[in-house]
Structure formats: C-alpha cells, structure tokens
Amino acid sequence: xxxxxxxxxxxxxxxxxxxxxxxxxxxxxxxxxxxxxxxxxxxxxxxxxxxxxxxxxxxxxxxxxxxxxxxxxxxxxxxxxxxxxxxxxxxxxxxxxxxxxxxxxxxxxxxxxxxxxxxxxxxxxxxxxxxxxxxxxxxxxxxxxxxxxxxxxxxxxxxxxxxxxxxxxxxxxxxxxxxxxxxxxxxxxxxxxxxxxxxxxxxxxxxxxxxxxxxxxxxxxxxxxxxxxxxxxxxxxxxxxxxxxxxxxxxxxxxxxxxxxxxxxxxxxxxxxxxxxxxxxxxxxxxxxxxxxxxxxxxxxxxxxxx
Ligand code: PSU
Numbered sequence: 001x002x003x004x005x006x007x008x009x010x011x012x013x014x015x016x017x018x019x020x021x022x023x024x025x026x027x028x029x030x031x032x033x034x035x036x037x038x039x040x041x042x043x044x045x046x047x048x049x050x051x052x053x054x055x056x057x058x059x060x061x062x063x064x065x066x067x068x069x070x071x072x073x074x075x076x077x078x079x080x081x082x083x084x085x086x087x088x089x090x091x092x093x094x095x096x097x098x099x100x101x102x103x104x105x106x107x108x109x110x111x112x113x114x115x116x117x118x119x120x121x122x123x124x125x126x127x128x129x130x131x132x133x134x135x136x137x138x139x140x141x142x143x144x145x146x147x148x149x150x151x152x153x154x155x156x157x158x159x160x161x162x163x164x165x166x167x168x169x170x171x172x173x174x175x176x177x178x179x180x181x182x183x184x185x186x187x188x189x190x191x192x193x194x195x196x197x198x199x200x201x202x203x204x205x206x207x208x209x210x211x212x213x214x215x216x217x218x219x220x221x222x223x224x225x226x227x228x229x230x231x232x233x234x235x236x237x238x239x240x241x242x243x244x245x246x247x248x249x250x251x252x253x254x255x256x257x258x259x260x261x262x263x264x265x266x267x268x269x270x271x272x273x274x275x276x277x278x279x280x281x282x283x284x285x286x287x288x289x290x291x292x293x294x295x296x297x298x299x300x301x302x303x304x305x306x307x
Contacts, residue, residue, distance in 0.1 A: 006098060007117055009059075010071025016057035017119060020306075022299035024051045024292065025070075025115035025123035025153070026060040028105035031077070032086045033266040034126065035281060036273070041081035043285050045074060047124070047292045054296030061114045063089060063097045063104035070118045080105065088262050090143040108155060109147035112225060116151050121214070121302060123153050124295035126288045127161035127191040128227060130169030132264060133251055140261065141172065149176035149224045154214055156295040158287040159189040159196060159229040162240070163247050163268045166196050174201065179217070179226040181210065183294065189231035192283045193240035200229060207297035211305055214298075230294050236286035238279055246275040 009017060016023055026047060031040045048058035060072045062080055072080070080086065080103065087097050087104040094113060097104035106114060108128050115123050129142025148155065159182075160169045166188070173180055182188055182200035190196035204210050210228060217226070231237075250271035259267045272280040 003117065007068045007070060009118065010073065012057060013059045013071035020303065022056040022296065022303045023059050023120045024056045024295045024299050025111055025120045026058055026292070027108060027111040027123070027125050028060060028062040028080060029088050029107045030126055030288065031081050032105040033088050034269055035284065037081060039281060039285065041078050043288060044077050044081065047288055050289050050292040051296045054293050054300070056296035056299040059115070059118065059120055061106050061111050063106070066098050066101040068098065068114045068117065070114060091147060092143065108144040112147045112151045112153040112155065115153050121153060122156065122295045122299045124156045124288070124291040126157065126284055126291070127159060128155060128157050129265060130160040130164040131172055133165045135165060135168060140264065145169070145172050145176060148173065148178040148227055151225055152223065153225045154228060154298065155225060156228045156230055156291045156298070158191050158232050158291060160191070161265065162190040162192055162243055163251060163265070166190060166198060170198065170201065173227065178224060180229060181213065181226060182229040183231070185231055189229050190240055191287065192232065192238045192243050192280060194231040194234065194237050195240060197240065207294060208301045210298050211301035214302065215305055228294070230291050232283060232287040233290055236283050238276065238283055246272055249275055
C-alpha cells in the first residue's frame with residue numbers, strides 16, 4: 001500500500017495545501033488524554049478557530065480506520081473526544097495503530113511525523129513531553145525530544161510541561177541539537193507559569209524572526225525541528241511557586257498509585273486539575289489558544305518569505 005493510501009487530507013486541508021495557503025498542524029492526545037470531556041472538544045474546536053482567525057488553516061491529526069487523517073470534521077473530532085480506548089501514539093506505535101486499524105490520538109512526536117508527511121512545517125500544542133522527574137531511575141524520557149531532533153517541524157509550545165524535570169529536558173534538547181527559542185522574554189516559560197527560573201537558550205521577539213530562523217536552518221540543511229516556547233498570557237498564568245506544591249503532590253500520588261510510562265502525564269494532568277480546583281485546566285486552554293495564534297502567525301510569515 002502506498003503512502004498516499006495511508007494519509008487522507010480533509011477537503012479544507014487539501015484545498016489549502018493545493019493553493020499554498022499557510023497550514024498549522026494540531027495534535028489530538030491533548031483531546032483524548034490531556035483534558036476531560038467536554039472541555040476537550042470545545043478547546044480543540046476553539047483552537048481551530050484561533051488558527052483560522054490568524055489567517056492559516058488548521059490540520060488536526062488523528063488515526064482513524066487505518067488512515068492518518070490530516071484535518072478532522074467537527075463530528076469526527078467530537079467522536080474521538082468521547083471515545084474510550086483511543087491509543088496515545090508516538091513514533092513507536094503510530095504504524096501499529098494503522099496496521100491494526102485501532103483509533104489513535106497523536107502525541108507531539110506522532111503529530112510531527114504526520115505533519116511532515118503532509119508537508120506541514122508548523123505545529124501548535126500545549127507543552128511537549130520531556131525528561132520526567134526521577135528519570136535517573138525510571139529512564140522515562142519522552143520520545144517527543146528525539147522527534148524534535150529528527151523531523152523538520154517547528155513545535156509551538158508553552159515550554160515543557162512543568163511536571164517534568166526542566167533542566168534535564170533542556171540538557172537533552174541541547175545534546176540532540178534542538179534549538180529552544182522563547183518568544184519575547186529571556187526566561188524559559190514553564191507551561192502554566194511564565195517563568196521556569198531558567199534562562200531560555202535562545203530568544204526571538206516576533207513570528208517573522210522565527211520564520212527567518214527556520215528558513216536559515218533549512219538553508220544549512222540541518223535536520224530536525226525546533227521548539228518555540230511561548231509564555232502563557234499574564235492574565236492566565238498560575239505562578240510557579242504556587243504550582244510547585246501541587247506538582248509535587250500530583251507526582252507523589254502517581255508514584256504511590258504505581259502509574260508508569262505513557263500513563264504518567266495524563267494522570268498528573270488530571271490530578272493537577274483536582275488540586276487546583278480547575279484552574280490548571282483553564283490555564284492549559286488559554287496557553288494552547290495562545291500557541292495556536294503564534295503558530296498561525298509563523299505559518300503566514302513563512303509563506304510570505306516563500307512567496
Ligand atoms: N500539551 C498539553 N496537554 C497534553 C499534551 C500536550 O497541554 O496532554 C500531550 C502531547 O501530546 C505530548 C504528550 O506529546 O502530552 C506528552 O506525553 P509524555 O509525557 O507521555 O511523552
């Protein structure tokens with residue numbers, strides 16, 4: 001079976017690709033494993049609108065009926081958001097879901113692979129996976145980091161999720177040659193909070209400069225993507241000092257419950273929601289929307305450079 005039999009573009013995405021319009025890839029693990037119903041589907045649909053309003057076309061990615069679907073209808077998105085037993089797919093099991101026709105949501109790593117196959121260079125998410133706390137004994141390091149080193153897609157995030165070991169995550173990204181660029185400030189953001197307490201390796205101040213940096217890496221023939229860290233808007237942030245207590249509690253709870261590997265991030269995000277009385281979810285929604293806007297602006301700037 002040829003590659004084109006495995007990928008199906010929605011009519012909106014196919015028309016945009018044919019016309020050379022800016023496209024932004026969006027993932028679905030955040031829908032199936034990152035947020036509860038019904039906020040998950042409302043957020044996903046709202047994020048698509050943010051991309052459209054900023055002049056680009058959203059391409060939400062999932063695995064349905066043995067195909068990589070690039071662009072979902074509202075009904076398809078809602079069905080996926082309600083479904084139980086959806087696989088959380090990364091590089092290791094993306095093809096497994098296709099081969100066995102299991103429904104699958106794409107993580108950052110799998111979305112990057114699918115976006116690249118579809119010719120999309122920019123992708124917006126909430127926060128990437130990274131090196132988990134205690135990785136020195138658990139070896140739990142997200143495949144997202146290795147994908148950033150391999151696949152030429154720029155990922156717009158609010159930083160690595162604060163539940164991770166952020167200094168170790170930065171070290172691995174540096175070793176792998178992945179640029180980490182924070183928008184508009186010197187400090188690396190930490191997902192729910194604007195300041196991780198660590199300096200960002202690189203800083204740029206607008207979408208056009210990010211597009212120029214991407215083009216320069218392409219000119220040099222450097223493989224892999226890059227990570228953009230876009231601080232959550234001030235009005236929506238929860239300060240790091242306040243989050244620290246909840247993160248410690250949630251990770252302790254995960255360890256006590258014997259939660260491991262792929263299940264850790266969804267469990268901890270769910271516990272954070274309870275511990276913060278819903279505030280972590282409101283902040284998560286705000287930061288994803290903020291990232292979608294920036295990703296669309298970068299896609300528009302890239303197209304202006306190309307044209
Ligand atoms: N951003 C969010 N919520 C999420 C994710 C990102 O706001 O749930 C997902 C992404 O799909 C990312 C995954 O790839 O969490 C990381 O999972 P892990 O830590 O198991 O690699």
